[in-house]
Amino acid sequence: MSTAIPASTGPVLAAYEVDLVRGGNYLLQSVSLTVHRGEHWALLGGNGAGKSTLLSLLGARTHPTRGHVEVLGHRLGRVDMRELRTYVGHVDPRHPLTTPLRVRDVVLTGLTNTTEPVPRWTPTAEQVSQADQLIDLLGLTSRRDARWTILSQGERGRALIARALMPKPRLLLLDEPATGLDLAAREQLLTSLDFLREQNPELATVLVTHHLEELPESTTHALLLREGRALATGPVDEVLTSDNVTKCFDHPVRIAREEGRWAARAERRR
Numbered sequence: 001m002s003t004a005i006p007a008s009t010g011p012v013l014a015a016y017e018v019d020l021v022r023g024g025n026y027l028l029q030s031v032s033l034t035v036h037r038g039e040h041w042a043l044l045g046g047n048g049a050g051k052s053t054l055l056s057l058l059g060a061r062t063h064p065t066r067g068h069v070e071v072l073g074h075r076l077g078r079v080d081m082r083e084l085r086t087y088v089g090h091v092d093p094r095h096p097l098t099t100p101l102r103v104r105d106v107v108l109t110g111l112t113n114t115t116e117p118v119p120r121w122t123p124t125a126e127q128v129s130q131a132d133q134l135i136d137l138l139g140l141t142s143r144r145d146a147r148w149t150i151l152s153q154g155e156r157g158r159a160l161i162a163r164a165l166m167p168k169p170r171l172l173l174l175d176e177p178a179t180g181l182d183l184a185a186r187e188q189l190l191t192s193l194d195f196l197r198e199q200n201p202e203l204a205t206v207l208v209t210h211h212l213e214e215l216p217e218s219t220t221h222a223l224l225l226r227e228g229r230a231l232a233t234g235p236v237d238e239v240l241t242s243d244n245v246t247k248c249f250d251h252p253v254r255i256a257r258e259e260g261r262w263a264a265r266a267e268r269r270r
């Protein structure tokens, strides 16, 4: 098994004709996807379409049943998945932290890939300064010493993105990062993501959502999933059409893009 640090110059992610079968059911069927550096993908689909399942493959948390997946140039099944995962930033809104850690310490746990600080592990001055820079980047400067237990959901979301960025990943996976946020918190999060992408032109991201309104302007590509199959894949303006989204959600909708952002509204039945 390879234990080399990911350094490939090819695609950041590649899935080829992937099937994932559980209990005799296809959770994913014949899904292919290639993500290059600097691309920002949206993974859209209704409840149960397979979005989180696909994200767990792309984050090296599951193996495919058929087909193959390459993460940072390393083929799943031929690489130490645990080691590979340390090079992938994964933002999971169900982060299990329950203790009153300060924001900066939460962000620093990104380096140890743990929920709580590792006993007797001390960050270097450089690592602390990197954490502070990320906290500033995500607009949390005034909350740096605030405790996790009193943070709003939006502040937690941004702290988790900073945490995921600590190991300087080339790939960031975001699972429904705007869920439960109020309007202002969602807009702040999306602005932070646009800014982060601008500041890190090499970074690739994959963001899962049900809602087109939750897509940052900087989204470049989209994959629409329906019942475990890719219904459309490619540049965002080719994929997010009224026809495709109507098929994906099995409901007539009209899509509009205004000043870079998307909105969907139901077509009135006549």
Ligand SMILES: Nc1ncnc2c1ncn2[C@@H]1O[C@H](COP(=O)(O)OP(=O)(O)OP(=O)(O)O)[C@@H](O)[C@H]1O
Pocket (backbone or CB within 6 Å): 022, 023, 027, 045, 046, 047, 048, 049, 050, 051, 052, 053, 054, 210
């Ligand atoms: N381990 C498993 N065994 C059997 N079925 C599973 C397993 N994990 C997920 N599923 C099923 O696979 C389907 C896809 O689940 P997944 O969580 O990927 O969907 P999703 O698109 O993320 O949905 P949501 O938007 O509701 O979060 C669902 O019908 C789910 O019940």
